[in-house]
Amino acid sequence: MSSELRGFELPLRLLLGFRVLIDELHEELARQGHPRMRPMHGFVFQAIMRAGGRYGTTAADLGRALGVSKQAAGKTIDTLEGLGYVRPGHDPGDARRKTYTLTPHAYDALERSEQIFEDLRGQWAETIGEDRLRAMVEDLRKVTPPDAFQLDTPQWFNAP
Amino acid sequence: MSSELRGFELPLRLLLGFRVLIDELHEELARQGHPRMRPMHGFVFQAIMRAGGRYGTTAADLGRALGVSKQAAGKTIDTLEGLGYVRPGHDPGDARRKTYTLTPHAYDALERSEQIFEDLRGQWAETIGEDRLRAMVEDLRKVTPPDAFQLDTPQWFNAP
DNA sequence: ACCATATAGACAACGACCTTGTCTATCTTA
DNA sequence: TAAGATAGACAAGGTCGTTGTCTATATGGT
Secondary structure, X not given: OOHHHHHHHHHHHHHHHHHHHHHHHHHHHHHOOOOOOOHHHHHHHHHHHHHOEOOEEOHHHHHHHHOOOHHHHHHHHHHHHHXXXXXXXXXXXXXXXXXXXXXXHHHHHHHHHHHHHHHHHHHHHHHHOXXXXXXXXXXXXXXXXXXXXXXXXXXHHHOO | OOHHHHHHHHHHHHHHHHHHHHHHHHHHHHHOOOOOOOXXXXXXXXXXXXXXXOXXXXXXXXXXXXXXXXXXHHHHHHHHHHOXXXXXXXXXXXXXXXXXXXXXXXXXHHHHHHHHHHHHHHHHHHHHOHHHHHHHHHHHHHXXXXXXXXXXXXXXXXXX
C-alpha cells in the first residue's frame, strides 16, 4: 500500500483474505475430486438447500435466492447438472415446477469444503492466534448484515 | 449461518465486510458527484498510477497491471475516458505508445474515497473498538500476500 | 546500416454470463 | 368459472472478457 492511500487498506485486505481462502479451497477441492467446481458453486449449493420446497428447488426459486433472473439461474442449474452436482425431480402437487436437488457428489463437495475451511482456519489460527481469529470473525459479524445471501457478486463488481 | 456450515463463516464474513464497505463508499461517492463510478474503477485508477511510465499509462501497461488482456484494458480505458476520469497523452520518445493519465476528476474521486473510507473506518472503530480494528487489519496483513494488485476479481469468481 | 524480433494499438470474431421480453401451460383465487 | 399469477422455454441483446490478425514503430545483434 502506498502511504497516500492508507484508507484503502481495510477493504483491500478483506477482499484479499477472502480470495486467499477461496483460492486455496479450490486448489484443494480440485485435488480431492472436484476440479470443475467454481467459487460460485458453493454459494449456489447453499442457496439450493435454503430456497427449495419439499420436492427440491426450481430455477425461479434459485434466482430469487441469488438475486438473479430465473433465466440466469436456469443456466447455472444446467451447468451444475452437467457437472453432476444437481439432479432433476418434480413436484407431484404442481406440474409446472421442475425441481432440482443436490446429488451426493454435491454433498461430498460441501463436506470437503467444510473440512478444508477448517484446516485453513487452523493455519490462520497458528499464524495470528486462535483468540485473535475468533475476535476477527466476531467483529466482522458486528459490522456485516446478519443473514446475507444475495451475493450477486460477479455482476455487482463492475455492473453498469 | 446454519450450524452445519460453520466453516464457511470466515470467508463469508470477509466478503461481506468488503461488500459493505464498497457499497457504502459508492453510495456516498454517488452523492458527491461520482454517480457513474464503479467498484472496479478505484482499483483501475491505482493501477494507472502504478503502471504508468513518465508520460502516462498505455492500455498494454494497464492490462499487465490488472492481469487482463490489453484489449480488455483498452475497453476499460475507453469507458473511463467517456466518464472524464482519464485523458489521452503521448510519449515523445515512442510513437507507438498512446498514453493516458488521470484527470483532476479522478484525483477528486480518489481523495473523496480516501475520506469516505476513513469515515467508515471510524464507524467500525466505534462499533468494535479501535484496538480490535487495528488488530484485524494487522492480522489480515499476516495471512494475505503483501503486494497483490492483480485482482481480476470479476472473472475469477465464476470463470470457466 | 540492416534486418530479425518484439511491442503498441486497431479491428474483428467469438464466448460466457447476464438481462428483458414473449409465449404457453398450469396453478390459485375471487 | 374466469382472471390473474407463476413456471419454464425460447429468443434477442448487452457487457465484458478472450484470441487472432494486421500495421506501424522500436530495439538489438550482426
